[in-house]
Amino acid sequence: MGALSSRMPWHWWGRAPEEPGASGGEEEAEEAVVAEREEGNESEEARPAASQGSRKRKTAPGGPLTKEPRWKHAKDCSGSVYEALFLRGEQSDVRICALGEEWNLHRIYLCQSGYFASMFSGAWRETNMDTIELQMPDENIDREALHEALGSLYRGSILIPPGRVITILATASMLQLDEVIQHCGEVMEETVSAQTVCSYYYSAESYGLPTIRTRCLQWLLDNMMTQFSEGLLREVSLDLMKEVVASSRLLVMGVEMDVYTMLKKWMFLQLQPTWRGPCSVLLPDTDSWFARSRRDSEGTPFLETEQGRAFVPVFQKLRLAYIICDLTSAHVIHQDALIPPSWLCPLYKEHWLGPLRAEQTRNLWPVGLYMSDPQGRSVRCGGQLHRDKQCSWRWEGFNFSWELVLCYANQRIIFRCSARNKSRSLGVSLLGQRRVTFRLCLFSSDRAGRAIFRKDTEYQMLSLRTGQELEVMNLENQDVVFPIYVACNFLYLH
Known part of the structure; x- marks a missing residue:
C-alpha cells in the first residue's frame, strides 16, 4: 500500500473521488440514471442489526416497508450525485437526525448499510417513519465521522486520515459498513507505531478485528523493550x-x-x-x-x-x-x-x-526434553548488533556457573559453551557435555517499529561440549538491515 500521508481515499465501486472544481451543472444527466425501482426488486431480506447500537423497535402500522423507493443506485463518476442528493438533499425521502445534525437522505442509498437495511425492511418502529432519531451508543462516534460514513454511501469513497480511523471505524461498525471496516483495518495495519499501537489494539478488540489485534500485540512484543x-x-x-x-x-x-x-x-x-x-x-x-x-x-x-x-x-x-x-x-x-x-x-x-x-546425583533441573515453552520457563535475553561487525554476549549464572556465549562473525550466529570458573567447589561447570534447547530471533525495524527484517527459529536442541562452537544461524544472502536486535530463549537440560 505504501506510505500513508494525512488522508487515505478508498473506493468500493471503482469510482474516482470527487475532483476539485467539479461543477453541479450535471444534475440533469445524473437524474437520467436515477429512476423508479422495479417492483420485483424493491426490498431486501430483513436482517437483525448486529451493532451494539441496534435495539428492537416496535412494529409500525402497515408492517414492513411498503413504500417503494424512488431512486435506483446511480454511479457517481463526477460527484454531482453526491452534491445533489447527499449535500443538498434533493428529493429526500427520509431525514436522519443525530448528534445535533440533520441529513436529508434516501432510503435506497441508506440500505447499502446493514443497519439501515434491517431498519427499513423489518418490523421496526422506524420502518415507515420520515424522520429518524439515531441514538449514538458509542462515544467514539462524532458528527464528522457520521457525516463521512453516510456520504460514502453516495459516492462509494471515504477519506480516512490515520488520526480519525478509530472514529470512522466506530461509525462503520454501528452502521455495518463492512467495506469501510475492512479499509479501516488496512489503514491501522499500515500506521501502527508507539503513538497508535495501544488505541488500535483496544479498538480492534472492541470492533472485532482480530488481525489488527494480533498485529498490535506483535508490535508490542517486538518494541516494548x-x-x-x-x-x-x-x-x-x-x-x-x-x-x-x-x-x-x-x-x-x-x-x-x-x-x-x-x-x-x-x-x-x-x-x-x-x-x-x-x-x-x-x-x-x-x-x-x-x-x-x-x-x-x-x-x-x-x-x-x-x-x-x-x-x-x-x-x-x-x-x-x-x-x-x-x-x-x-x-x-x-x-x-x-x-x-x-x-x-x-x-x-x-x-x-x-x-x-x-x-x-547428577540430576539437573529442568529434567526432560522441552521443544517448546508452554509454561514460560525459558531464559529471555538479547542484545543489539549496531553494524556488521564481530561481537559477542556472555550469559552466565543461569545454571551454576555454566556460561553460554553468543557470537556474531562473518554473517553467522554461533553458540559457544564456556566454563571459566573451574575453581568453584560445585562441579556442575565441569561436566563435559551440556544440552540446551533454544529459540533465536533476529529483528530490525523502521523508525515506527514496523518489521523490515525478521528471521527466527522454532525451539531446537543443541548438545555442546566445553569450549565447543556451533553455528546456529547463517545470514549469507539475506537482505539484512542493521541495526539488528538479537533475542534468545534458552531452556537448559543437562
Missing part, C-alpha cells in the same frame, strides 16, 4: 501488559531484570499519571516514590498493599528465577520490596537444592 516511550507505558493497560510480559516471544534486550525494571516504571506511571519529567529521572523518581510508600506501609511489600494488589497478575508473569540468580539483581529486588518474600523463598530453595542434586 527496544523503543522506550513514557507515553507508551502510560497507555498499556494491566491486561495488555500481562499478556506482553507472559510471552516467551517478548524481545528482551538485556536480561530478565530489565523486564522487572520496565514493569516498575510502568506501575509508577499508572499510579502517578500526572508525572512529567525527562526520561533520565523516571527511574530515580520511581524508586523514590516506592521508597516513601514502603515507609508509609511500615515495610509491607508493595504488591500486598491495597494500591499494589491490582498489579499482582502482571508481576506474577516475571521469570523471577532468572533474576535472583544474579547477586546485584537479587539485592535490588529485596531493596525495592515490591515483591512479597513468599514469592521468592521457593525459588531460593530450588536454587539451593538444584546444585546439591547436580553435585550428588
